[in-house]
Amino acid sequence: MRPVTPWLLLSLCGGLPLAAQDPPPMPDMPGMRHDNGMSMPIPMPKGMVMLPGLVGLLPGVSSFLPGEGVNPSGLPLARASEITPLKSGDTLELTAQLLRRTINGKTFVMYGFNGQVPGPLIRVAQNATITVRFHNRIDLPSSVHWHGVRLDNRFDGVPGVTQEAVPSGGDFSYTVHFPDAGIYWYHPHVREDIEQAMGLYGNMLVDSPDPTYYSPANREQALVLSDLMIHGDTLIPFGREAADFALMGRVGNVTLVNGEPEYALTVKRGEVVRFYLTNVASSRTWNISIPGVPMKLLASDVSRFEREERVPSVVLAPAERYIVEARFSQPGRYPVVNAIQAIDHYRGEFIAEVDTLGWVTVDAAVVSPDHGSAFTTLKANAAVSAEIARYRPYFGKAPDKRITLTVATNALPLTTVQFMSIDTAYFHPVEWVDGMPEMNWLSTAKQVRWILRDDSTGAENEAIDWHVKRGSVVKLRIFNDPKSFHPMQHPIHLHGQRMLVVSRDGVPTANLVWKDTVLIPVGSTVDLLIDASNPGEWMLHCHIAEHLGAGMMMTMHVGTP
Amino acid sequence: MMTLRGRAMQLALVALLWRGVAGPYDIVLLPGPRVPGAEGDARLLFASSPFGVAVTADGRHIYDIRITARGLPDPRTLGAFRNYVAWEVTPELDRWHRLGVVRNGVTTVGQADWNKFLVVITAEPDSAPATHSGPTVLHGTSPSGWLQTFLTHPLFRGISQ
Numbered sequence: 001m002r003p004v005t006p007w008l009l010l011s012l013c014g015g016l017p018l019a020a021q022d023p024p025p026m027p028d029m030p031g032m033r034h035d036n037g038m039s040m041p042i043p044m045p046k047g048m049v050m051l052p053g054l055v056g057l058l059p060g061v062s063s064f065l066p067g068e069g070v071n072p073s074g075l076p077l078a079r080a081s082e083i084t085p086l087k088s089g090d091t092l093e094l095t096a097q098l099l100r101r102t103i104n105g106k107t108f109v110m111y112g113f114n115g116q117v118p119g120p121l122i123r124v125a126q127n128a129t130i131t132v133r134f135h136n137r138i139d140l141p142s143s144v145h146w147h148g149v150r151l152d153n154r155f156d157g158v159p160g161v162t163q164e165a166v167p168s169g170g171d172f173s174y175t176v177h178f179p180d181a182g183i184y185w186y187h188p189h190v191r192e193d194i195e196q197a198m199g200l201y202g203n204m205l206v207d208s209p210d211p212t213y214y215s216p217a218n219r220e221q222a223l224v225l226s227d228l229m230i231h232g233d234t235l236i237p238f239g240r241e242a243a244d245f246a247l248m249g250r251v252g253n254v255t256l257v258n259g260e261p262e263y264a265l266t267v268k269r270g271e272v273v274r275f276y277l278t279n280v281a282s283s284r285t286w287n288i289s290i291p292g293v294p295m296k297l298l299a300s301d302v303s304r305f306e307r308e309e310r311v312p313s314v315v316l317a318p319a320e321r322y323i324v325e326a327r328f329s330q331p332g333r334y335p336v337v338n339a340i341q342a343i344d345h346y347r348g349e350f351i352a353e354v355d356t357l358g359w360v361t362v363d364a365a366v367v368s369p370d371h372g373s374a375f376t377t378l379k380a381n382a383a384v385s386a387e388i389a390r391y392r393p394y395f396g397k398a399p400d401k402r403i404t405l406t407v408a409t410n411a412l413p414l415t416t417v418q419f420m421s422i423d424t425a426y427f428h429p430v431e432w433v434d435g436m437p438e439m440n441w442l443s444t445a446k447q448v449r450w451i452l453r454d455d456s457t458g459a460e461n462e463a464i465d466w467h468v469k470r471g472s473v474v475k476l477r478i479f480n481d482p483k484s485f486h487p488m489q490h491p492i493h494l495h496g497q498r499m500l501v502v503s504r505d506g507v508p509t510a511n512l513v514w515k516d517t518v519l520i521p522v523g524s525t526v527d528l529l530i531d532a533s534n535p536g537e538w539m540l541h542c543h544i545a546e547h548l549g550a551g552m553m554m555t556m557h558v559g560t561p
Numbered sequence: 562m563m564t565l566r567g568r569a570m571q572l573a574l575v576a577l578l579w580r581g582v583a584g585p586y587d588i589v590l591l592p593g594p595r596v597p598g599a600e601g602d603a604r605l606l607f608a609s610s611p612f613g614v615a616v617t618a619d620g621r622h623i624y625d626i627r628i629t630a631r632g633l634p635d636p637r638t639l640g641a642f643r644n645y646v647a648w649e650v651t652p653e654l655d656r657w658h659r660l661g662v663v664r665n666g667v668t669t670v671g672q673a674d675w676n677k678f679l680v681v682i683t684a685e686p687d688s689a690p691a692t693h694s695g696p697t698v699l700h701g702t703s704p705s706g707w708l709q710t711f712l713t714h715p716l717f718r719g720i721s722q
Contacts, residue, residue, distance in 0.1 A: 289618045297611055305611060313620075315612035322612075340620035341676055348710035350676040352619055422714075425707040427585055429607070429622055430614055482585040501613065510609045519613045523585040526613075 042441050043231050043253040048346055050438045053415030059244045060411075061444050063237035066139060066198050067098045067109035075100045078112050081202065081222070081258060084120040088128035094119070095135040096142055096188070096200055103254065104261050106233050111138050111198040117259035118224045118280075119186070119202025126208050129177040134166065138195070141165035144174060145189040147319060147493070148301050148516040149204070151177050153536025156495055158189045161537055161555060165190050180302050180498070180514075181208035183222070183276040183321045192545035193243040193250065193282055197228070199259065201280040214298050215308065215379060216371045217274035217325055221265060223336075225288070225316065225357075226280045227252030239444050243549035246448035247486050249283025249318075250546060251434040255338065255355050263336060263358025268367035272327045272375050273360075274298075279316040282545040285430050285489065285519070286338050289313035290326055290360065293334055296375060299323040302498045303514035306385045308378045313339070315430075317491035317519035319543040327375045328362040335359055340432035345423060353433065388500065388512050391473060394529055395502045399477035401466065402455035405492075405520065405542075405552075406484040411447050413439075420486060427487045429521035450542060450552035455479075464554040471561045474530040475502075482523035490547065493517040495538040497558070500529045517543055532558045585704055588680055590630070593697035595639055601630035601699050603680045608672050623674040626660055629667050630682070633698060642684035642695050649673040650681045652706060657681075662688050677706045 044050065067075070078099040086092060099112040113119030124130060136142045143166055145157035155174040159165035166172045178184075184204040188195040203222050207213075229236040229252040238244065245251075257263035267273060279286060289295070289312060297311045298304055300322050314322050328334065338355040409417075416439045434440050454464045468474050476499075480490060498514040504526050520526050541553035590601035605624035608615035615623040628647055636642040647660040647670045661670030663682050673680075679702055684695035 287616055287618070287620045291618070300611075309611060311611065312618040313616065315610075315614060315616060317613075339618060341622075343708065346711055348708040350705070350708075354619075419711075423709060423711070425709050426704050428705075429585075430616075432620060487585075504613060505606060507606060507609070511611055513611070521607070521614050524607070 042236055042437050043229065044437060045342065045344070045433070045435060048344065048435065051415050051419060054413055054438050054442060057413055057442055059239055059442050059444050060446060061239035061241045061244060064194065064240035065109070065235055065237050066111055068139070070098060070109060072100050072107065072109050075109060076115050077102070078110070078117045078199070078259065079115050081116050081118040081121050083123055085123045086128070086130050088125065088130065091131040091133060092120070092122065093135065094132050094144065095137055097137045098139070099199065101199065101259070103228065103230070103256075106230070108235050111195060111200045113200060113202055116202075117199040119200070121202065121222055122204040124178050124204065124206055126178060126181045126206050129175060132174045132176055134172045134174060136166040136168055136170050139168055140191060140195060141167050142188045142190050142195060142200070143172065144186050145495075146174070146176050146184065146186050146204070148182075148184040148321070149176060150179050150496055150498065150534045153496060153534070153538065156536070156538070158495070158539055161539060178204070178206045181206045181213060182299055182302060183278060183323060185278050185280060185321070187280065191549070193245075193549050194238045196280060196545060197226070197250065197282050201226070203276065203278055205276065213304070214274060214323070215296070215325060215374050215377070216272070218271045218367050218369075218371060219267065219273045220276065221273055222258070222276045222278070223263065224258050224278050224280055225286055226256045226259070227284050228254045228256060230254050242445035243546040244444050245440050246445045246546050246550045247443040248431060248434050248440045248488060249544040251284050251437070252281070255357055257336070257357050264361075265358070266361045266363065267328050268363050268365050269331050270327070270329055270370050270372060271362070271367045272325050272371040274323065274325045276321065276323055277314060277316055278321045279318050281318055283318060285315065285317045285432055287313050287315050287340050287432070288336065288338055288357075290334050290336050293326050293328055296325045296378070297322065298325060300513045301516045304381045304384050305511050305513045306388065307380045307511050309511060310378070315519075317489065317517065317543070319491055319493050319517040320519065325375060327372060328360060329372070331362045331364045333359055333361050342433045343428055343435050345435045391500065391529055391531070394473045394475065395508070397475055399475045399527065401474060402477045403479070404453045404455055405478065405480045405490050406451045406453060407486050408449045408451060409447055409485055413442055416442065427482055427522045429523070430489045430519070445546065445550040448550045450547040450550045452540070452552055452554050461551045461554055466554070466556045468532045468556065468558055469561055470532065470535045470558050472532045474532050476528045476530055477525060478520055478528065479525045480520045480522055487522040489519060489521045490552070491517050491519050491543040492540065493543045494530065494540045494556070496534045496536060497538060498531050501526060502529050503527045534558060535560070586624070588701040588703060590628070590680065590682070590699040590701040592699060595696045596632070596634060596698045599630065599632040599698055601628060603628045603701060605673070605703070617674055621674045621676055623672050625669060626671065626673055626680065627667060627669045628663050628680070628682070630663055630665050630699060633665050636684045639684045639696055642686055644685050644688045645682050645698060646685045646688070646690060646693070648681045648683065648693060649675060650679040651675065652677050652679060657693055659689065673703070677708070678703045679706070
């Protein structure tokens with residue numbers, strides 16, 4: 001039963017005044033100082049105060065930043081991502097390395113692939129097979145996971161499951177086959193909370209042989225969305241022994257598109273731009289739009305939608321991809337924004353927040369050819385529907401597997417426990433930003449264990465041992481428990497397979513698409529149909545990097561037919 | 562005889578206790594003074610969206626509202642009314658957005674997308690009135706309306722540590 005606090009009852013009955021009062025002043029403490037002059041080790045949302053009981057506390061881990069002891073001046077300056085076309089049979093040398101990056105005028109030591117952030121955009125034809133020789137030259141063990149690609153299990157890049165971690169200075173050769181057209185991404189599967197956040201990510205764009213696969217566009221743009229937590233001249237360090245920000249994941253205070261704080265694009269009047277959106281942030285879910293510019297949704301993780309549709313904005317949970325087209329019909333300057341409703345937990349209010357991620361400038365010169373007519377047409381993708389039709393007989397079957405998403409904690413600061421035990425009257429379906437970053441920062445993966453619990457056996461996380469036949473269609477029901485200690489959304493990712501979201505909270509999905517990552521809001525029950533066609537041992541996990549680091553992962557064995 | 566304040570406190574307590582057992586997308590509907598025997602609830606369902614959660618461009622969640630009502634009398638017994646109509650209403654009662662006609666039983670009405678809102682059901686002469694005019698028969702607060710303020714809480718006053 002949901003707790004009803006005596007304090008809340010008293011408040012509503014007039015026992016306590018609810019008039020606004022200023023919070024108490026914060027005592028000074030050594031270390032970084034917040035802009036408001038109060039001591040604050042991490043950036044706080046505007047107007048939010050630190051709980052007095054947490055002032056002066058530090059996470060129970062030592063701190064880590066890339067390149068400790070390295071002279072930054074000797075490191076190469078990060079370059080923008082370069083498109084790298086590869087033919088089947090080609091080999092790519094891919095090196096993870098230390099780099100210098102300048103963000104908002106501040107220089108930091110971070111990571112990148114081949115000197116680039118994002119890493120090289122690998123462009124291949126559907127059904128191509130390439131070799132990637134990975135060289136780990138960073139100061140942590142690493143690997144490369146080919147997110148969303150239904151490849152040979154040996155090359156999935158998961159230490160402890162498909163390979164050993166590649167030590168610093170080590171190498172590993174991956175064979176990557178691309179059976180599906182679309183936009184994918186690669187990233188390490190070791191300490192994602194550090195390595196991915198510090199710049200180890202890149203796209204793979206897989207082209208269909210069908211030139212009419214998407215509606216026509218004048219231009220393509222890959223937008224890789226991420227964020228960083230920066231205070232003054234300093235990156236907020238990471239937990240060395242275990243992830244910090246374990247409760248909610250690290251939500252940065254600086255948003256980045258393609259590794260830069262401001263995206264810029266100039267187009268001609270009437271241009272149709274196809275945007276390939278990828279969310280590589282550790283925890284942030286985005287709501288992207290270009291006010292005044294119509295957008296058409298084409299595809300997501302592993303396929304096109306059954307039907308193109310107009311959308312006012314694009315919601316992307318961590319690791320999700322969406323492909324949209326936008327038509328810029330009038331000259332002018334248009335912001336690309338992330339617009340969300342934050343919660344001020346202190347005042348119990350919603351706050352509209354708009355991050356301007358960049359600008360699109362539209363020239364007066366008219367584009368040629370004009371794809372305006374095709375843009376206004378919403379295409380039905382009969383081939384997608386026809387393929388999905390083979391799976392419809394399974395839509396109504398009882399779930400084969402059931403998972404509940406929850407969390408267990410121990411030894412959190414008393415104030416954190418007290419606050420989270422009473423702030424239970426409402427949970428946002430999606431926490432777009434971190435309203436309590438100091439509380440979140442102090443929680444580490446030593447104290448927080450995020451849980452995938454098998455409803456039928458009670459087994460949790462890595463103790464879950466699922467075996468399914470190759471070629472079977474598995475219905476998985478996932479319930480995100482709203483009564484856990486910290487209810488929040490989870491983007492659940494399944495490696496090496498594809499899946500359909502057939503219903504949410506009992507409501508059938510109207511426009512289907514093949515996915516590899518699915519957002520599960522607080523309190524929701526989502527039915528997934530997994531096309532278990534790719535043999536091997538595959539991970540299923542939450543793609544909030546800190547939740548993965550705090551145990552929220554399991555494996556599914558896809559065996560012989 | 563119970564005072565108006567006492568009645569309000571009683572209803573608030575009932576709502577709070579109901580919140581204790583309801584899900585995060587449930588709204589208890591309390592009766593208006595003209596229909597003390599009416600009761601019901603509303604369920605917020607995510608509106609259809611290709612992204613799994615439906616939101617407006619500025620990030621407000623969009624819900625289909627499914628109302629279950631019981632004990633509503635014939636609206637004509639309340640005056641010159643023929644329908645019950647559900648509204649999405651701001652907590653300040655300054656904006657009313659018509660959701661649709663409600664009857665006893667389960668009715669899925671329109672979509673609500675305000676951050677905090679009330680669901681108010683009124684008796685109306687028409688099925689699609691531009692503004693509300695009749696008595697309130699059922700009303701409830703969205704789960705987001707229960708979002709607490711901690712302005713005076715000891716945790717923020719440094720008392721508990």
